[in-house]
Amino acid sequence: MAKHRFVPDHYHSTLAAHAPVMHLRDGDTVTTRTLDAHGYDHENVLRGPDTNPMTGPFFIDGAEPGDTLAVDIHHIRMTRVMGWTRQGLAWHIVDPSTVRDMPAREKIFWRIDNNAGVIRLEKPAAALSEWSLPIAPMIGCFGVAPDDGEAISTATSGRYGGNMDYRRFGEGATAYFPVSVPGALFCLGDAHGAQGDGEIAGTGIETSAEVEFTVRLIKGKRIGWPRGENATSIFTVGNARPLEQALQHATTEMLAWLAQDFGLDAISASHILGMHVRYDVANVFNPAFSVSCRLEKSALAAFPRKA
Amino acid sequence: MAKHRFVPDHYHSTLAAHAPVMHLRDGDTVTTRTLDAHGYDHENVLRGPDTNPMTGPFFIDGAEPGDTLAVDIHHIRMTRVMGWTRQGLAWHIVDPSTVRDMPAREKIFWRIDNNAGVIRLEKPAAALSEWSLPIAPMIGCFGVAPDDGEAISTATSGRYGGNMDYRRFGEGATAYFPVSVPGALFCLGDAHGAQGDGEIAGTGIETSAEVEFTVRLIKGKRIGWPRGENATSIFTVGNARPLEQALQHATTEMLAWLAQDFGLDAISASHILGMHVRYDVANVFNPAFSVSCRLEKSALAAFPRKA
Amino acid sequence: MAKHRFVPDHYHSTLAAHAPVMHLRDGDTVTTRTLDAHGYDHENVLRGPDTNPMTGPFFIDGAEPGDTLAVDIHHIRMTRVMGWTRQGLAWHIVDPSTVRDMPAREKIFWRIDNNAGVIRLEKPAAALSEWSLPIAPMIGCFGVAPDDGEAISTATSGRYGGNMDYRRFGEGATAYFPVSVPGALFCLGDAHGAQGDGEIAGTGIETSAEVEFTVRLIKGKRIGWPRGENATSIFTVGNARPLEQALQHATTEMLAWLAQDFGLDAISASHILGMHVRYDVANVFNPAFSVSCRLEKSALAAFPRKA
Amino acid sequence: MAKHRFVPDHYHSTLAAHAPVMHLRDGDTVTTRTLDAHGYDHENVLRGPDTNPMTGPFFIDGAEPGDTLAVDIHHIRMTRVMGWTRQGLAWHIVDPSTVRDMPAREKIFWRIDNNAGVIRLEKPAAALSEWSLPIAPMIGCFGVAPDDGEAISTATSGRYGGNMDYRRFGEGATAYFPVSVPGALFCLGDAHGAQGDGEIAGTGIETSAEVEFTVRLIKGKRIGWPRGENATSIFTVGNARPLEQALQHATTEMLAWLAQDFGLDAISASHILGMHVRYDVANVFNPAFSVSCRLEKSALAAFPRKA
Secondary structure (H helix, E strand, O other): OOEEEEOOOOOEOEEOOOOOOEEEOOOOEEEEEEOOOOOEOOOOOEOOOOOOOEEEEEEEOOOOOOOEEEEEEEEEEEOOOEEEEEOOOOOOOOOHHHHHHOOOOOEEEEEEEOOOOEEEEOOOOHHHOOOOEEOOOEEEEEEOOOOOOOEEEOOOEEOOEEEOOOOOOEOOOEEEEEOOOOOOOEEEEEEEOOOOOEOOOOOOOEOOEEEEEEEEEEOOOOOOOOEEEOOOEEEEEEEEOOHHHHHHHHHHHHHHHHHHHHOOOHHHHHHHHHHHOEEEEEEOOOOOEEEEEEEEHHHHOOOOOOO | OOEEEEOOOOOEOEEOOOOOOEEEOOOOEEEEEEOOOOOEOOOOOEOOOOOOOEEEEEEEOOOOOOOEEEEEEEEEEEOOOEEEEEOOOOOOOOOHHHHHHOOOOOEEEEEEEOOOOEEEEOOOOHHHOOOOEEOOOEEEEEEOOOOOOOEEEOOOEEOOEEEOOOOOOEOOOEEEEEOOOOOOOEEEEEEEOOOOOEOOOOOOOEOOEEEEEEEEEEOOOOOOOOEEEOOOEEEEEEEEOOHHHHHHHHHHHHHHHHHHHHOOOHHHHHHHHHHHOEEEEEEOOOOOEEEEEEEEHHHHOOOOOOO | OOEEEEOOOOOEOEEOOOOOOEEEOOOOEEEEEEOOOOOEOOOOOEOOOOOOOEEEEEEEOOOOOOOEEEEEEEEEEEOOOEEEEEOOOOOOOOOHHHHHHOOOOOEEEEEEEOOOOEEEEOOOOHHHOOOOEEOOOEEEEEEOOOOOOOEEEOOOEEOOEEEOOOOOOEOOOEEEEEOOOOOOOEEEEEEEOOOOOEOOOOOOOEOOEEEEEEEEEEOOOOOOOOEEEOOOEEEEEEEEOOHHHHHHHHHHHHHHHHHHHHOOOHHHHHHHHHHHOEEEEEEOOOOOEEEEEEEEHHHHOOOOOOO | OOEEEEOOOOOEOEEOOOOOOEEEOOOOEEEEEEOOOOOEOOOOOEOOOOOOOEEEEEEEOOOOOOOEEEEEEEEEEEOOOEEEEEOOOOOOOOOHHHHHHOOOOOEEEEEEEOOOOEEEEOOOOHHHOOOOEEOOOEEEEEEOOOOOOOEEEOOOEEOOEEEOOOOOOEOOOEEEEEOOOOOOOEEEEEEEOOOOOEOOOOOOOEOOEEEEEEEEEEOOOOOOOOEEEOOOEEEEEEEEOOHHHHHHHHHHHHHHHHHHHHOOOHHHHHHHHHHHOEEEEEEOOOOOEEEEEEEEHHHHOOOOOOO
């Protein structure tokens, strides 16, 4: 249950079986830094590749294919005053007939005020001059090495995690990933200061960050897609196009979870989901879209959960 | 601002320019009854067609194409102890590879306890014997006559509303519909005692109801898709397949709303939506899926709203 | 087996249980006229509504729900020198990132030369000055009254047929429609002088026409979606969004046809389809897309067909 | 312009920057062997990984990112009497409501008769006892190393090619791939003895093969997606889910081709495509679907093609 501080000196733009930067044991905690989505650090110096550069991979001792890696996200601290987005919504988010009326998608800068806990536009239009939004940090891209010897761009996502850009992967959340290679090879990066559903502007508030997390190894527990939970919800994340397929994956994984840990058969689970399920459109921007199938823990209060 | 009690004696299974059952004026309030989705009333007697029979249409005096009809939903009271759903999830909601392992979709009965405010399975499996869910009533299907002389089955939905099966169209919500024919010709039915996102079991808790609502006519205000609001949110509903297209319609309509009533240009609106938007998968079961693009009113507190 | 000439004096822009214009018997042949997609006749005079105005409906004596109506298309003659399309491809047919570079979608005129059997642009750009295309006439929109009392815009399509815009519904083809109301109530219109797959410019060569067809009534034969055949192929047409769902409907209907008329079980049919199926993207423009599942008759030569 | 015979001794199940097995020059011809989709050779001995094992990669001297690699497919000879498929159609190809009625997807064996040029089922049901299909060989999976350091499973496809399973990549066809890494690193495998559109049974006739091909390097020509041509057609292949996106990619690439090699602006190209385009659903089974946008060369006869 050691505590580590890791300062990266190189970054990856694929999730793959890269050489590990550090060995961790079940229960270890790490504090480390991440670059922004274009490779810039806390001093706005270019330090890595320009597509969601990853810090890691971390080799979790004892992790084998068929296990599950749990990652508890303790803190995500913005390490830069400047964040950026693009203006205008992504063009596939609006009716095709209106795309030609949409604004050009220029890069826009924001000022992150950690003391006040808010983010403001650098150069707001008059209408937005008084507008600010609360900092609500999240990890945009993290996961483990994929199966089958693949090396997948951190632009996209899959069963192994990746660029899910889901706002509920924030402080206090735990993420679960299916281990496909020895050591799991966990990576993380692409922190956002805030983001709505769907990442429909194509970005969150993109910035550099310091992240503190604990890894836990769940031996012999097999999951199919990333799972997560926080104080109030459990959720599963399906990553695919179109949204229907992402939703199918997430729902199928939730049925598996309800069977595995709550002992609920398909009929009982369907009654609970039919009345209580919540779907979050995590991102509808990346090459794979991400849909979260979510249940409030209160909806499961009657059903004891396996350790 | 009259108050009416209307007892229907016939029902429609299309939204269309049917003969009106009653004339209403701007501000009038109506209390009326709806059958369940298969045409059964509060005594479980078959009184109407078996696909979401509609009470109405109500002719709103003065309503013309290009206006907006607002409907304030005051009360939705379950009028029957028995509600029903189907067991098992709809087969297109899970991975195709798992459909053959899913249970047969038999009709299942529930007991609605208005006093306790909860709903329970009639014959629960052991695992669910202690389980109940809170009554959270909603209107599954309502809307106005469509444009172009169409008569559209109440199985589906469109710009005119229809079978959106969205849980936020509950007590205290206001729905807005674009008027396409003189009098608007508002209909309603298919109340649910409770339902999760997506209507993934294919039904909510289907039952008969008594509904109290007020109609308000907004002359000269043109909207493109159903809108809604409640104490905490405003939302727009796009109805189409696939989910991407429903989401495009809803987002485009929200951009229109933010321009129309909040004076926000496309760039300002994109900043607000990019950071604050919430998407609800209202239904992913009906012939047209419904996606809601939603903003908490708190996210718009800085922007004055037109009357 | 009478021969009729019918000159329409009104037109419909929905497929529905409109009052019939003529009664036909099994085997009767009709020669009639159709307006162009915007309601203009052979003299370019506006005579009908501006969305695929329909000639009809024709009441086929003895047709009942559960029967099949066969329509043999003998001739489709262009009755006007002028045809029109739009320039540029529909914006949802190209990558969203390129829509803003596409040309404005102005109306463009073509000259139909029935003698030479070709169509030319009225005002071709230099590159196309020598370019012509062969006349290959087809019926864009035809079908029967839908089920459930619906009246559906001729902009779209469904189980009952409608605006399928499929180039193989040309001269020499037979179309089959499932009868849902007494008399079937067959309508037709929206002839195209030529069109590629998908109707990706949003139109074919839109013009007025004279059409000769024979109706045949197949009592007690139940089909689920439009079917068709010509000298070389049989095909089924699924109408829905997205393309996957249209393809599912068409494939499911082809399996039904192979069982019904060729005695092939699901496994045998899957072998034949797996090796021989052809899919045509009939239209990817209308509210419902249309996909045709097609088999060359040569691939079925070994299997006797029921009368 | 050398001729090479290459006998592989190892195989890859990703397209990636693997160590090359041979250097080729522009114009060189290679005859080599491929395993079947599960890794079995001409003696039905397991020799490679079980997902579309690739022969190669071949390093084309002088190929650089931004070039195009042309591959002329001269011969595809089946080297085994036994081929296999699965019975029944893939479950996402039919209506979800019918999946539970579909047969189990067992492995089925076929007999390839190179002398007669036909393929027959090993153990046909009575209905298919006289049925055979002509050998029509194709390459299911081939392409170059992807961009961005990715290693992508040969189960799927992308801009770099991969598992497109398109029946027109047969003898006499030329395939074009965008070069993303030095040497292009061309691989091939997964030959099919025959296959319909869409690969809707999930396989073609899977078998081992001997393939003869010539590589040609087109310096400085940049393409976005795989292209192809044969004696009668040119085509572009978009690889993505859903079908709409694959179709968008293919159409956008065809517009680029018509501009690049035929000098046609977007408006002229839209007229030609609108009237002449053909879409093939190459595969609707793999993780990425493949749609081909195709033009008969006869439709382009009026337009001179750049060398």
